[in-house]
Amino acid sequence: MRYIDPHIHMVSRTTDDYQRMAQSGCIAVTEPAFWAGFDRSSAQGFADYFRQLTEYEPRRAALFGIKHFTWLCINPKEADDPGFAREVMSIIPEFLKCDTVLGIGEIGLNKNTKNELIILEEQIALAEKHNQLVLVHTPHLEDKRKGTRIIMDALSASHIDAGRILIDHVEEHTVAEVLDRGFWAGMTLYPDTKMTPQRATDVIEMYGSERIWMNSAGDWGCSDPLAVPKARVEMSRRGHAMSLIDKVTLENPITFLSQSPNFKVTV
Amino acid sequence: MTELTKSCPQTREQVINMYFLEHRAKLLDVAAFLDRIDRAQPTPGADDFREVALQHAVAVLIDGQPHRVKRILELLSDSTTDMPQSAYGMKGAAGAVR
Numbered sequence: 569m570r571y572i573d574p575h576i577h578m579v580s581r582t583t584d585d586y587q588r589m590a591q592s593g594c595i596a597v598t599e600p601a602f603w604a605g606f607d608r609s610s611a612q613g614f615a616d617y618f619r620q621l622t623e624y625e626p627r628r629a630a631l632f633g634i635k636h637f638t639w640l641c642i643n644p645k646e647a648d649d650p651g652f653a654r655e656v657m658s659i660i661p662e663f664l665k666c667d668t669v670l671g672i673g674e675i676g677l678n679k680n681t682k683n684e685l686i687i688l689e690e691q692i693a694l695a696e697k698h699n700q701l702v703l704v705h706t707p708h709l710e711d712k713r714k715g716t717r718i719i720m721d722a723l724s725a726s727h728i729d730a731g732r733i734l735i736d737h738v739e740e741h742t743v744a745e746v747l748d749r750g751f752w753a754g755m756t757l758y759p760d761t762k763m764t765p766q767r768a769t770d771v772i773e774m775y776g777s778e779r780i781w782m783n784s785a786g787d788w789g790c791s792d793p794l795a796v797p798k799a800r801v802e803m804s805r806r807g808h809a810m811s812l813i814d815k816v817t818l819e820n821p822i823t824f825l826s827q828s829p830n831f832k833v834t835v
Numbered sequence: 836m837t838e839l840t841k842s843c844p845q846t847r848e849q850v851i852n853m854y855f856l857e858h859r860a861k862l863l864d865v866a867a868f869l870d871r872i873d874r875a876q877p878t879p880g881a882d883d884f885r886e887v888a889l890q891h892a893v894a895v896l897i898d899g900q901p902h903r904v905k906r907i908l909e910l911l912s913d914s915t916t917d918m919p920q921s922a923y924g925m926k927g928a929a930g931a932v933r
Contacts, residue, residue: 648922679922680913709928713912741908744836761930766854767904773842805853807844 569593570814570835572821573796575674575703575736575754575783577602578625578636579617585786585793590632592797596833598637598825599625600674600703603645605788611655614642618659622666635833637825639673639703640664647687648678657687657694664698670828671695673703674736677715680707685718692726701828702733703754706742708761716742720749732827736783737762743775752824756785757795765799769806777812781820865893888931 570593578586578599589597599621601614608614621638629636640663642656663669672695677684695702704723707715716735723733730750738746738753739762746753755771756762763771768782784795792798796817803813818835825831843850872886892907900906911931 645926679925679928680918681922682918682920684922685918707928709930710911710913710932711928713909714915718918739908740902740905741912744838748836770843770904774838775836776839 569797569800570595571796571800571817572596572598572825572833573784573786573793574598574734574781574821574825575600575756575785576793577785577787578629579620580604580788581786581793583628583631586629586632586634589793590634592794594634594796595835596635596637596821597629598639598670598703598821600639600705601641602643602674602705602787607646611652611659614656615659618663622663622668626668637668637670637831638666639671639701640669641672641675641691642687643674644676644678644684644688644705644707647675648681648683650683650686653687654690657690660694661698664700667830670825670831671701671703672698673701674705675702676705676719677707678705678711680711680715680718685722688719689722689725692722692728696726696728701825702728704733704735706735706737708737712737712739713741716746720746720751723751724749731779734781734824737785738771739763740767740771743771743780747775747779752779752781755780755782757782757792757799758785759790759792765795765802768799769802769808772803772808772812772816777815777820779820779824781816781824884933885929885931 573594576597576599578597601617601621618640626636640660642653647653672691675688675691677688692702704719706712706719734752734754735746736754737756743753755768757765757768782796782799784791784793786793800813800817822833888911892910895903895907895910913932
């Protein structure tokens with residue numbers, strides 16, 4: 569059994585988690601830049617974070633035979649101050665030269681504000697300028713449906729091909745519209761606030777397996793770094809074919825991520 | 836997008852056999868939560884918006900119509916179109932519309 573967790577915040581996880589993920593068949597992870605649970609006080613704090621993502625985590629993952637890739641951005645929760653956000657954005661191009669960076673992410677909205685949208689649009693432009701893939705964070709809970717629509721409109725106003733954009737954290741009320749508009753969709757398997765492996769399997773059954781993946785988004789909160797292999801077990805016990813299980817947990821991530829020349833895995 | 840039907844490989848009986856006890860327990864958790872609210876000390880003012888939203892959501896469960904998850908998520912979603920300038924003081928989400 570081999571799989572990829574295409575969205576997990578390993579900086580918040582222990583080395584034991586890498587070990588358990590490797591034992592469960594994980595061959596690669598991709599880690600978007602996100603909120604640390606508190607607001608950082610300077611752009612230099614982000615520079616250190618980006619160094620951790622591009623230098624330290626790939627080495628830690630490699631100890632267990634896992635390839636580590638990353639995405640860079642100023643995340644939506646810290647993007648509400650445009651001046652500060654632009655200061656952080658100014659240091660991103662230098663890090664885009666690192667050979668494990670796949671694109672800009674996870675950008676998006678948090679509380680659907682005008683300030684967040686301004687910075688989202690500027691980061692979409694940054695991705696376009698540097699020909700980068702885009703990984704999108706959609707807002708939580710009651711803000712998700714509204715935010716997802718605003719985000720898709722902003723993305724559609726750019727010249728980035730929808731097939732180079734993955735919109736994450738979709739749920740039953742957003743997945744169809746995301747796929748209909750040509751984007752890739754990510755389902756986040758979270759114990760409390762997002763999707764369970766059971767519901768993610770339901771979505772595959774209802775909307776098919778094209779342009780969709782699953783991830784754990786494991787971070788510093790209540791989350792499960794083994795959520796993807798648990799979803800594989802869920803699909804298997806329902807009687808789904810191994811070819812379908814591999815498609816949504818291994819082949820689809822490879823197809824999307826391979827659009828970046830930096831993404832290389834041996835299957 | 837056209838939704839696929841009959842796409843679960845299991846029979847109805849197999850689905851019930853596999854999931855009944857798990858969801859029986861989840862339903863009892865919801866019931867216990869509502870009972871706990873009833874036993875709690877009263878709070879002055881109107882009913883909490885989350886409690887009201889949950890009561891509306893529970894009604895969806897028993898209306899006999901399909902797409903229950905999607906409809907409950909929509910029920911719990913912000914349907915406004917205006918955008919505040921800043922998120923100052925409101926970083927988190929509540930799970931229902933205030």
